[in-house]
Amino acid sequence: MRGLCLAIQDLGVAIVRSEDADDTAAWLLQLAERRREGAVRDRPRYAQRPMSPRGSGSEAAVAAASGIGPTIARRILSRYGSIKSLAAADIDDLQAIPGVGIRRAEAIVSLIRDESLTDPSR
Numbered sequence: 214m215r216g217l218c219l220a221i222q223d224l225g226v227a228i229v230r231s232e233d234a235d236d237t238a239a240w241l242l243q244l245a246e247r248r249r250e251g252a253v254r255d256r257p258r259y260a261q262r263p264m265s266p267r268g269s270g271s272e273a274a275v276a277a278a279s280g281i282g283p284t285i286a287r288r289i290l291s292r293y294g295s296i297k298s299l300a301a302a303d304i305d306d307l308q309a310i311p312g313v314g315i316r317r318a319e320a321i322v323s324l325i326r327d328e329s330l331t332d333p334s335r
Contacts, residue, residue: 279316
């Protein structure tokens, strides 16, 4: 039962019911131990809202490729400067960027050359 209540508290719901002073002390000890171990997050990961994009629209576009996050997207754009310049890159060029392997390079090329994004009839 205590494990369940502690899990609920981790979700941000504070419920602590105790029978007496000794039980209250036991709760406080368990809560303090969890805090010290770092097992408690302010909010569970699934309840956190995604951060609003701080980068440019170009960064968001590059980060839309599978396996590409904002850090790698910024790194790619700092090398190419724009989506237009990036569109001319090939897989080998992209792999020269730290953190970009074959899978990420292929994902970027596939995204940029996806005709369904630019051709409304598709």
